Amino acid sequence: MTRGALVPSRFAPVLTSLAAIVAAMILGGVFLAMRGKDPLAAYGMLFSRGLGTSYGITETLIRMAPLLIVSAGLLISLRAGVWNIGIDGQLMVGALFAGVVASAVAGQIANPLMWLAAALAGMGGGLLWALVPAILRVRWGLNEIITTLMMNYVALNVTSWLVKGPVKDPNVVPPQTRLIPQEMRLPDIAGSGVHIGLLVGLVVVLLVSVLFRNTVVGFMLDILGRNRQAAIHAGMPVNRLTLVALLASGALAGLAGANDILGVKGLFQGNWNPGYGFAAFALVYLARLHSLWIIPFAYFLSFLAIGGEMMARPLGIPTYFVEMLEGLMLLCFAVATYFERIRSPFGRAEEIETGPATAGEPPGPLVGDPVFEPVARSAGGRP
Amino acid sequence: MANPHPPAPLSRRAGRGGNEEPIDRGPIIAMRDISKRFGPALANDHISLDLWPGEVHAVLGENGAGKTTLMNVLAGMYQPDAGTIRIAGEEVQIASPADALRRGIGTVYQHFTLVPNLSIVENVVLGDEGGFLPDLSAADAKLTAMLADFGLDVSPRTEIRNLALGQRQRVEIIKVLLRGSRVLVLDEPTSVLTPGEVTALLDLLRHLRDQGVAVVLITHKLGEALAVSDRVTILRNGRNVGEFGPDVMTGAAKESVRDRIVEQMFGATQPTETRHHGAQQSIDVSPGVAIKHPGHSEPAGEESRHSRTDAAFSRDSSFLGMTTSLRRSPSRAESGTTLLSLRGISTLGDRGAPALQDLSLDLHRGEVFGIAGVDGNGQKELGEVIAGQRAVSSGQIFLDGAEITNRGLGTATRLGIGYVTDDRLHEGSVAASSVTDNVALKAIGRQPFSNGFWLNRRAMDEEARRLIVEFGVKTPGPETAIGMLSGGNIQKLLLARELALAPKLLVCNKPTTGLDLRTARFVVQTLREQADAGKVVVLISSELDELMEISDRIGVMYNGQLVAVMPRGETDLETLGNLMLGGARRAFKVPA
Numbered sequence: 007m008t009r010g011a012l013v014p015s016r017f018a019p020v021l022t023s024l025a026a027i028v029a030a031m032i033l034g035g036v037f038l039a040m041r042g043k044d045p046l047a048a049y050g051m052l053f054s055r056g057l058g059t060s061y062g063i064t065e066t067l068i069r070m071a072p073l074l075i076v077s078a079g080l081l082i083s084l085r086a087g088v089w090n091i092g093i094d095g096q097l098m099v100g101a102l103f104a105g106v107v108a109s110a111v112a113g114q115i116a117n118p119l120m121w122l123a124a125a126l127a128g129m130g131g132g133l134l135w136a137l138v139p140a141i142l143r144v145r146w147g148l149n150e151i152i153t154t155l156m157m158n159y160v161a162l163n164v165t166s167w168l169v170k171g172p173v174k175d176p177n178v179v180p181p182q183t184r185l186i187p188q189e190m191r192l193p194d195i196a197g198s199g200v201h202i203g204l205l206v207g208l209v210v211v212l213l214v215s216v217l218f219r220n221t222v223v224g225f226m227l228d229i230l231g232r233n234r235q236a237a238i239h240a241g242m243p244v245n246r247l248t249l250v251a252l253l254a255s256g257a258l259a260g261l262a263g264a265n266d267i268l269g270v271k272g273l274f275q276g277n278w279n280p281g282y283g284f285a286a287f288a289l290v291y292l293a294r295l296h297s298l299w300i301i302p303f304a305y306f307l308s309f310l311a312i313g314g315e316m317m318a319r320p321l322g323i324p325t326y327f328v329e330m331l332e333g334l335m336l337l338c339f340a341v342a343t344y345f346e347r348i349r350s351p352f353g354r355a356e357e358i359e360t361g362p363a364t365a366g367e368p369p370g371p372l373v374g375d376p377v378f379e380p381v382a383r384s385a386g387g388r389p
Numbered sequence: 390m391a392n393p394h395p396p397a398p399l400s401r402r403a404g405r406g407g408n409e410e411p412i413d414r415g416p417i418i419a420m421r422d423i424s425k426r427f428g429p430a431l432a433n434d435h436i437s438l439d440l441w442p443g444e445v446h447a448v449l450g451e452n453g454a455g456k457t458t459l460m461n462v463l464a465g466m467y468q469p470d471a472g473t474i475r476i477a478g479e480e481v482q483i484a485s486p487a488d489a490l491r492r493g494i495g496t497v498y499q500h501f502t503l504v505p506n507l508s509i510v511e512n513v514v515l516g517d518e519g520g521f522l523p524d525l526s527a528a529d530a531k532l533t534a535m536l537a538d539f540g541l542d543v544s545p546r547t548e549i550r551n552l553a554l555g556q557r558q559r560v561e562i563i564k565v566l567l568r569g570s571r572v573l574v575l576d577e578p579t580s581v582l583t584p585g586e587v588t589a590l591l592d593l594l595r596h597l598r599d600q601g602v603a604v605v606l607i608t609h610k611l612g613e614a615l616a617v618s619d620r621v622t623i624l625r626n627g628r629n630v631g632e633f634g635p636d637v638m639t640g641a642a643k644e645s646v647r648d649r650i651v652e653q654m655f656g657a658t659q660p661t662e663t664r665h666h667g668a669q670q671s672i673d674v675s676p677g678v679a680i681k682h683p684g685h686s687e688p689a690g691e692e693s694r695h696s697r698t699d700a701a702f703s704r705d706s707s708f709l710g711m712t713t714s715l716r717r718s719p720s721r722a723e724s725g726t727t728l729l730s731l732r733g734i735s736t737l738g739d740r741g742a743p744a745l746q747d748l749s750l751d752l753h754r755g756e757v758f759g760i761a762g763v764d765g766n767g768q769k770e771l772g773e774v775i776a777g778q779r780a781v782s783s784g785q786i787f788l789d790g791a792e793i794t795n796r797g798l799g800t801a802t803r804l805g806i807g808y809v810t811d812d813r814l815h816e817g818s819v820a821a822s823s824v825t826d827n828v829a830l831k832a833i834g835r836q837p838f839s840n841g842f843w844l845n846r847r848a849m850d851e852e853a854r855r856l857i858v859e860f861g862v863k864t865p866g867p868e869t870a871i872g873m874l875s876g877g878n879i880q881k882l883l884l885a886r887e888l889a890l891a892p893k894l895l896v897c898n899k900p901t902t903g904l905d906l907r908t909a910r911f912v913v914q915t916l917r918e919q920a921d922a923g924k925v926v927v928l929i930s931s932e933l934d935e936l937m938e939i940s941d942r943i944g945v946m947y948n949g950q951l952v953a954v955m956p957r958g959e960t961d962l963e964t965l966g967n968l969m970l971g972g973a974r975r976a977f978k979v980p981a
C-alpha cells in the first residue's frame with residue numbers, strides 16, 4: 007500500500023538518488039537561465055553530444071575507468087565508517103610513482119610487465135599516502151577526516167616539488183616525468199577507442215562487491231561501519247579493520263592514478279590533479295554505498311563531465327558548471343534522504359542507510375596492545 | 390487451576406472519586422480500529438484504546454504484541470494503515486512527533502533524547518517554538534519550582550550528564566509536560582531504574598494522574614502496573630484482547646486480577662495442572678531439556694520449549710511477589726572445580742575513573758554466580774573484564790589455570806567465554822544488519838559461518854532460522870533488519886546467539902530486561918540449566934528476586950569492590966539491599 011509495494015524494494019534507495027539528480031539538474035537549469043542561457047538547449051546539447059556521438063561515448067568510457075577504481079576504494083572506507091577525504095592526494099602520489107616506475111622500465115621489459123610494475127607502484131604510492139593518516143587514527147585516535155584532508159595539500163606540494171627536481175625529465179622544460187611512448191601505453195579494448203583500464207575498473211568493482219558479499223573481511227568492515235561498539239563487542243579487530251579500510255582505499259586511489267598515466271597521459275605533470283575525489287563521493291553516495299550501483303552512476307557522472315565539457319565551450323557556459331551540478335546532486339541527495347527517513351517506518355533502526363556513523367568520533371587512546379593486535383578496550387562515551 | 394472468572398467486561402468510566410470535573414465527559418484520546426502492518430507482520434490489528442484524563446492506563450502484552458507500535462502511532466511516528474484517532478472528540482491526523490506534542494501528547498522514550506552537555510533548562514527550552522534566543526532566565530524560574538515539585542533537588546543549570554538515569558527521566562517528563570502535554574506516554578520507563586527510582590516514578594505518575602494527566606504506562610512488570618494503574622489494556626498478537634477498568638483495578642478484587650491478566654497476555658492454553666499459585670513449588674530443571682547446541686543438536690523442539698516455558702511462567706514468583714525458589718542441592722557449587730580466577734583486578738571505567746579495585750574471585754563449574762549492586766558500582770565493568778572486553782590495569786585472570794589476562798575478547802570467545810551485554814541496542818546488535826548477520830556476528834571467522842575467509846551464507850541462514858524457531862523469536866524472517874524487531878525479541882536473539890556458541894562460562898548482564906514474564910522465566914531457567922550442565926553462569930542483575938532464585942552464590946558490588954559473597958541460602962533481600970547501599974562488609978570475604 008505504500009511506496010514500497012509499488013517498487014521492488016531493491017530499487018527504492020536508488021530512486022531517491024534519481025530524484026536527487028533530477029532536482030539538481032532543474033536547479034542547475036535555473037542557474038543557467040539566470041545567467042541568460044537557455045537551459046533546454048544546454049541540456050539538449052549535453053545529451054546529444056554526450057550520448058549521441060561516438061566521441062562522447064568513447065570519452066565517457068575512458069573517463070569511467072578511474073572513477074570506478076577510485077569509487078570502489080572509497081566505498082570500502084565509507085562502508086567501514088572511515089572517511090577518506092584524501093583520495094586526491096593518494097591518487098596524485100600513486101600517479102607520480104606509476105609515472106616514474108613506468109618510464110624507468112619502459113622498453114626494458116615486456117609491456118604487460120611494465121604495466122604491472124606501474125600499477126603496483128601506483129598502489130604502493132596511494133597506500134603510502136594513506137598509511138600516515140591510518141596510523142595516526144589507529145595509534146593515536148586522530149580524526150582521519152582532518153589528516154587525510156591535510157595529506158592532500160602535502161601531496162600537491164611534494165609531487166610538484168619532486169617533479170620539478172628529483173624525478174623530472176631532464177630533456178624537457180616543463181616539470182614532468184619522462185613520457186611513455188604511445189605504443190607502450192595500455193592498448194584499446196578490441197575495436198573501440200577505449201583502453202583496457204575500463205576493464206580493470208569493472209573488475210575492481212566486482213571484486214569489491216564480492217568482498218562485501220562473500221568474505222569475512224567485508225562482513226566485518228560493514229559491521230564496523232554500522233556500529234563500531236558492536237564490532238568491538240563481537241571481538242572484531244577494529245583497529246586492523248580501520249587500517250585495512252584506509253589502506254585499501256588509498257591503494258585503489260593510487261591504482262586509478264596509474265591508470266590515467268598508463269592509459270591516457272603517459273606522464274605525470276606537476277600540479278596535475280583531476281579531482282576525482284569529489285566526484286567519487288557524489289558517486290558512492292548516489293549509489294547508496296552499494297558496490298554494483300557504482301557502475302551505472304559512474305557512467306552517468308562521466309557522461310556529465312564529458313558532455314559538460316562538450317557543451318560548455320560552444321554555449322559559453324563555465325566549465326565548472328558540471329562540478330556545480332555534482333555538488334547540487336549531493337545536496338539534493340542529502341535533502342532527499344532526510345525526507346526518506348521521515349517517511350520510512352525505520353523508527354528505531356536509525357543507522358540504516360546513513361552510511362558512516364562513527365566518523366565523527368575517533369577512538370580515544372588505546373589501552374594495551376599495538377596496532378596489529380585486536381585490542382581489548384571498551385569505547386568511551388556511551389550515551 | 391482453571392480460572393473461573395470470565396474477563397472483565399469493558400468498563401466505561403465507572404465513577405472514580407476525585408476528578409469528574411468538566412474534562413471528565415469523555416476520553417481525551419479515542420483510538421479506533423488502528424491497524425499497522427510492517428511487511429508481513431501485522432503489528433496492530435484493529436486496536437481500539439481509550440485514554441481518560443486523570444488515569445494511569447497500563448498497556449501490557451508479551452514481546453512483540455504491538456505496544457510500542459501502537460504508541461508510536463499515537464505519537465505521530467507512524468501513520469496507521471487504518472483506523473482513526475480522536476483527541477477530545479475531534480478526529481485528527483497526527484503527522485509527526487512534533488505534531489503530537491503540539492496536540493498535547495508527550496512521549497518519553499526509553500532512549501532519552503536529552504543532550505548530555507546542555508543544562509536542564511537548555512534541554513527543556515531546546516526545540517521549543519520560542520525562536521532562536523529563548524529566554525532562559527524566565528524558564529529558569531518556572532523550572533526551579535517544577536523541579537522541586539518533581540522531587541529533583543538540583544538547579545536548572547545542572548548539566549544533564551551529571552544526573553542519574555532516574556533524574557534524567559524526570560527531566561524528560563518535565564520537558565514534555567511543560568509543552569502542555571495532557572497525555573503522557575511512557576514506554577518501559579522502569580527498565581533502566583533502580584528499585585528506589587521505580588517507587589519514586591510510580592509516585593510521580595500518581596501525582597500526575599491526580600492533576601488530570603492521562604498517563605500511559607507500558608511495562609512488563611505486572612507489580613508496577615497493578616500498583617499504579619486505574620485501567621489495564623492487554624495486547625496480544627497485535628489485538629486488544631482485554632481491558633480491565635477502574636472498577637476491577639481499584640476495587641477489592643485487585644489480587645485476583647493478576648491471574649486473569651496473565652492469562653489474557655499469553656492465552657489460556659497451558660495445561661491447567663501446572664497452574665498452581667500461592668504455594669511454593671519446585672520445578673524440575675533436568676538438563677534433558679537444555680538448549681540444543683550446534684554439534685549435538687536434536688531437531689529443535691518447539692514443543693518442549695513451550696511446555697517448559699509455560700510451566701515456568703505458571704509459577705511467576707516474581708510477579709506474585711513471593712519468593713519461590715528452584716529447589717536444588719545447594720552444595721553443588723562447592724563441589725565444582727574452579728574454572729575462572731580473578732586475582733587482584735583493577736581497571737578503569739569509560740570515563741577514566743577507577744571502576745574495579747583489587748578484586749579477586751573464583752568461579753566454579755556448575756554454579757550461577759549472581760552479582761547484585763546499584764548500577765554504576767562496577768558490575769558492568771566486572772562483566773566486561775571477565776568477558777575480555779575490557780582490559781585490566783592490574784591483576785591477573787586465569788582460565789583453567791592458564792593466564793588469559795588482557796588477551797582480548799576474541800580470544801575469550803574462542804576459549805569459551807560468552808557475554809550478553811546489557812546494552813543490546815548500541816553494543817549487542819547492529820540495528821541495520823539482518824537477524825542472520827547479527828546471529829553470526831560473534832563467530833563469523835569460524836566454522837560453520839566461514840572458513841576464515843569465505844562466508845558460508847547458507848550456514849549463517851540456517852543457524853538464524855534454527856535459533857528463531859528454538860527461541861520463539863518473532864520476526865518476519867531472518868533477513869529482516871534486527872532493529873525492526875521488538876525489544877524483547879532482540880534480547881532473545883542475543884541470548885540465543887551466545888548459547889549457541891556453547892560457552893563454558895557465560896556472563897549475562899541484566900538478561901531479562903524488557904522481556905515479558907514468560908520469556909523472562911524461560912531465560913532464567915535456561916541459565917540455571919546451563920549451570921546444572923556444568924557451565925559457569927555469571928548473572929549480573931538488578932532484579933534481586935531473580936538473583937535469589939537461581940544463584941548459588943551472590944556477590945554484592947559496591948564502589949568497584951565485591952563487598953560480600955554469600956551462598957544463596959545465607960542471605961535475604963534485606964541484607965542484599967543494605968550491602969548494595971554500602972552497608973557493612975560481611976565476614977564472607979572471597980577466598981583468595
Ligand SMILES: Nc1ncnc2c1ncn2[C@@H]1O[C@H](COP(=O)(O)OP(=O)(O)OP(=O)(O)O)[C@@H](O)[C@H]1O
Nearest residue numbers: 427432452453454455456457458873874875876877
Ligand atoms: N519498523 C518496523 N518494521 C518492521 N516490523 C516492525 C517495526 N516495528 C515493529 N515491528 C514488528 O511489529 C511487532 C510489534 O512490535 P512492537 O515493538 O510494537 O512490540 P512490543 O509490544 O513493543 O514488544 P516489546 O515488549 O518486546 O517491546 C513485532 O513483531 C515487530 O517485529
Ligand SMILES: [Mg+2]
Nearest residue numbers: 456457875876
Ligand atoms: Mg516495545
